[in-house]
Amino acid sequence: PIPTFFASLSKKWQSSTNMHLHNYGIAEEESEIRVPRSSLQGQSTYIGDISERRNSMGNEEVAILKSFKYAVHDAGAKPTLLHINCEGCEWSLLPGAVRSGFVQDVPVIQVGFHNYGDAGLGQRAIEYCEIRKQLSRTHKLVDGAVPFAWERWVLRPNDDARVSSQLQSKEEMLPPATLVTAYFNIISKHPAIEYDKWAENILSMQDAMVIFTTPDLISRIKLRRAHAINRTRIVPTTLDDFKMAKMHPEEFWQHQLHIDPERGVHKNYQLYWIWNQKAEFLKQ
Numbered sequence: 555p556i557p558t559f560f561a562s563l564s565k566k567w568q569s570s571t572n573m574h575l576h577n578y579g580i581a582e583e584e585s586e587i588r589v590p591r592s593s594l595q596g597q598s599t600y601i602g603d604i605s606e607r608r609n610s611m612g613n614e615e616v617a618i619l620k621s622f623k624y625a626v627h628d629a630g631a632k633p634t635l636l637h638i639n640c641e642g643c644e645w646s647l648l649p650g651a652v653r654s655g656f657v658q659d660v661p662v663i664q665v666g667f668h669n670y671g672d673a674g675l676g677q678r679a680i681e682y683c684e685i686r687k688q689l690s691r692t693h694k695l696v697d698g699a700v701p702f703a704w705e706r707w708v709l710r711p712n713d714d715a716r717v718s719s720q721l722q723s724k725e726e727m728l729p730p731a732t733l734v735t736a737y738f739n740i741i742s743k744h745p746a747i748e749y750d751k752w753a754e755n756i757l758s759m760q761d762a763m764v765i766f767t768t769p770d771l772i773s774r775i776k777l778r779r780a781h782a783i784n785r786t787r788i789v790p791t792t793l794d795d796f797k798m799a800k801m802h803p804e805e806f807w808q809h810q811l812h813i814d815p816e817r818g819v820h821k822n823y824q825l826y827w828i829w830n831q832k833a834e835f836l837k838q
Contacts, residue, residue, distance in 0.1 A: 582650030622656035
C-alpha cells in the first residue's frame with residue numbers, strides 16, 4: 555500500500571486491460587500506517603518494525619489499510635487465488651484473515667513466509683505453527699512445502715452446498731491457472747542449493763507453467779516437471795537478452811548496486827534485471 559510503489563506499479567501496468575490495481579492494503583481493521591521514506595527499500599521493504607518510528611519530520615509515506623469486508627465489496631467477490639508475498643505482513647494478515655472468515659472459502663492460498671522483524675526466529679516459529687494450525691481447519695497443505703519459503707494451500711472438500719456451489723461457479727468463470735516463473739543461477743544472498751530446494755517445491759505443482767531459464771537448466775527442469783510436462787512450456791533465454799540488460803551500460807548497473815542500501819545482501823546487479831523482467835515475462 556505504499557503510495558510511491560503503487561504509482562510505479564500503475565505506470566508499469568497502465569497498458570494492461572486485465573490488471574486492476576487498488577491503492578490500499580488489506581487487514582482485519584482499517585487503519586493508516588506512516589512509514590519514513592528513508593526506510594523504504596524497494597521490493598524488500600518491511601514496515602512492521604519501522605511504521606511506529608516517527609522521527610521523520612513529516613518526510614513519510616501514508617499507507618492505507620482497508621478491511622477484508624471492504625476489499626470483497628470493492629472487488630465484487632472474494633478472490634479465487636490469494637497470493638501473499640508482502641515481506642513480513644503475513645504474520646498479522648493471515649491470522650486476521652482467518653478470524654474474520656475471509657479465507658475460509660478461498661480455493662487456493664499461496665504464501666511466502668519471511669523471517670523479518672524484531673520478533674526473532676523463535677517467536678516466528680511459534681507463530682508459523684499456529685498459522686498452519688489455523689489454515690489446516692479449512693485447507694490442505696500441498697506436498698513439498700518448505701518452512702519459511704513458499705507454501706500452497708487448497709480448500710478441503712466440504713459437504714456444505716453453499717461452499718461447493720460457490721467454488722463451482724468460480725471454476726466455471728475462470729480458466730485454469732497458468733503460473734509464469736523463472737530461474738537463473740546468479741550470485742545471490744542464498745546459496746544455489748537452497749534455491750534448488752525451493753524450485754523443486756514450485757515445480758511439483760500440477761498447474762500449467764511457463765518457465766524462463768537458461769539452456770543449461772532445461773533438462774533439470776524437464777525432469778522435475780515430468781508429472782505435468784504436457785502443461786509445461788520452457789522458454790530458453792539468457793540474462794543478456796533481458797530488456798534491462800540492453801537498456802543501460804554496465805557502468806550504470808554498477809552504480810545502481812553501489813547506491814543500493816541492501817548491496818551487501820543483493821551482491822549482483824543482475825538481480826535488478828530479473829526483477830524488472832518480470833512484467834516482460836508475463837507479456838511474452
